[in-house]
Amino acid sequence: MTDSPTNPQAQTQEDVPSRKLMVTLAGAGAMAGLMIVFVYGWTQPTIQAYKARMLAAAVQEVLRMPASYDTLYVHDGRLVNQLPDGTSAAGVEAVYLGYDADGSPIGYAIAAGEPGFQDIIGIIFGYDHRDGKVLGMKVLESKETPGLGDKIEKDTAFVGQFEGALTPLLGIKARNATGDPHEIDMITGATISSRTIIRTINNAIERMGPMLEAYDEGTGP
Amino acid sequence: MRQTTPQADFLRGIWRENPVLIQMLGLCPALAVTNTVANSIAMGVATFFVLTGSSLLVSTFKRWVPHEVRISTYILIIATFVTIADMLLEAVVPTVHKALGAFVALIVVNCMILSRQEAFASKQPIGRSLLDAAGTGFGFIIALLMMGAVREILGNGTFLGFSLFGPNFEPWVIMILPPGGFLTLGLWLLVLSWVERRRAESARVADWPAGVAQRRVA
Numbered sequence: 001m002t003d004s005p006t007n008p009q010a011q012t013q014e015d016v017p018s019r020k021l022m023v024t025l026a027g028a029g030a031m032a033g034l035m036i037v038f039v040y041g042w043t044q045p046t047i048q049a050y051k052a053r054m055l056a057a058a059v060q061e062v063l064r065m066p067a068s069y070d071t072l073y074v075h076d077g078r079l080v081n082q083l084p085d086g087t088s089a090a091g092v093e094a095v096y097l098g099y100d101a102d103g104s105p106i107g108y109a110i111a112a113g114e115p116g117f118q119d120i121i122g123i124i125f126g127y128d129h130r131d132g133k134v135l136g137m138k139v140l141e142s143k144e145t146p147g148l149g150d151k152i153e154k155d156t157a158f159v160g161q162f163e164g165a166l167t168p169l170l171g172i173k174a175r176n177a178t179g180d181p182h183e184i185d186m187i188t189g190a191t192i193s194s195r196t197i198i199r200t201i202n203n204a205i206e207r208m209g210p211m212l213e214a215y216d217e218g219t220g221p
Numbered sequence: 222m223r224q225t226t227p228q229a230d231f232l233r234g235i236w237r238e239n240p241v242l243i244q245m246l247g248l249c250p251a252l253a254v255t256n257t258v259a260n261s262i263a264m265g266v267a268t269f270f271v272l273t274g275s276s277l278l279v280s281t282f283k284r285w286v287p288h289e290v291r292i293s294t295y296i297l298i299i300a301t302f303v304t305i306a307d308m309l310l311e312a313v314v315p316t317v318h319k320a321l322g323a324f325v326a327l328i329v330v331n332c333m334i335l336s337r338q339e340a341f342a343s344k345q346p347i348g349r350s351l352l353d354a355a356g357t358g359f360g361f362i363i364a365l366l367m368m369g370a371v372r373e374i375l376g377n378g379t380f381l382g383f384s385l386f387g388p389n390f391e392p393w394v395i396m397i398l399p400p401g402g403f404l405t406l407g408l409w410l411l412v413l414s415w416v417e418r419r420r421a422e423s424a425r426v427a428d429w430p431a432g433v434a435q436r437r438v439a
Contacts, residue, residue: 016287016288016289020287021287021289021290024285024286024287024290024294025290025293025294025297028282028286028294028297028298029297031301032297032298032300032301035301035305036301036304036305039304039305039308039309040308043308043309043311043312044308046312046313047308047311047312047315050311050312050315054315118323143322143323150322
């Protein structure tokens with residue numbers, strides 16, 4: 001693809017003014033931008049609707065099929081049932097409080113994300129703050145290496161360990177397992193990705209824990 | 222230059238200059254996402270779309286693109302179509318989009334696409350460029366399907382998700398893992414080169430004087 005000296009086109013061509021080069025690239029860039037914006041505007045509603053559906057399904061899964069759940073928004077460092085009038089729910093962090101059939105709370109579904117091996121790994125996990133127990137974990141978004149890092153979502157043994165694990169979670173190699181309920185066996189070949197999930201859950205609980213406690217006290221048991 | 226017909230422009234990419242099986246281009250997606258037939262089809266169609274779209278634009282604007290910035294312009298055009306393909310896949314078939322993961326974005330650096338722009342679309346009229354791109358795109362889909370079918374049938378015992386052999390089949394897991402990709406590609410190339418050699422052999426025999434051919438065959 002390089003210009004070889006024998007390329008007749010390159011030899012006979014005069015110097016093109018750099019203005020022309022800039023205009024060409026700027027024009028191509030503007031056209032590219034326009035096309036992308038058009039398709040973005042056209043596909044985004046569908047993509048968002050699908051994501052909302054997936055999120056609802058994920059909440060169901062990590063809270064082990066609650067009878068119903070409430071969306072709580074993080075506002076001013078507190079959890080609130082309803083955002084003050086005039087604020088939009090878009091982009092506001094939210095947690096989901098699940099209830100069983102009798103209407104008593106099961107636990108919270110918390111979505112969080114941290115950088116993994118390739119990109120942010122987004123997860124959602126169910127958490128019962130009364131006994132510090134994780135109820136379940138699901139990877140929502142990841143671009144981890146196919147065949148290695150993507151085991152964090154495909155390896156059911158790894159995902160299954162999170163059910164009932166006590167926080168703070170502790171990532172270990174399988175051969176060092178002692179049966180401690182804080183332990184999570186990390187996947188060989190996906191160490192960074194597994195560690196990211198454990199870190200994400202621990203950090204999210206550290207950040208959200210006080211808010212969850214405060215919300216419980218506010219509403220009463 | 223040799224005279225070509227529209228059929229020749231179209232058919233060349235499908236078989237005689239198949240991007241994967243003959244030119245050995247675009248091997249990264251051919252190895253990486255062909256573990257199921259569904260993924261192969263989605264990847265093939267996305268690449269087909271990017272290739273024809275880029276060829277159309279490159280061929281349309283070839284007179285106004287200065288030689289010095291042609292590669293940057295081609296990459297810009299290709300990247301635009303890849304972004305569009307990525308968003309369309311996410312909107313239309315989200316599960317497939319998730320399975321393909323990072324590989325959709327990597328179509329940008331698929332050298333098969335850039336080579337068609339540089340070698341063909343930037344020098345030829347729009348119609349021929351489109352035929353050439355469509356032929357190459359189909360060739361790519363066919364190659365991915367050949368890989369995907371073998372890998373899914375042996376590695377999972379299914380074709381497009383339908384079980385083929387019943388519950389007693391023990392899947393060859395290695396075929397859907399990365400080594401299976403190399404294995405399958407290698408075996409296909411072996412078969413194709415054997416067929417090609419057989420054909421060349423018989424063509425040579427036909428060219429010989431009658432007496433020699435008879436002695437040689439006997």
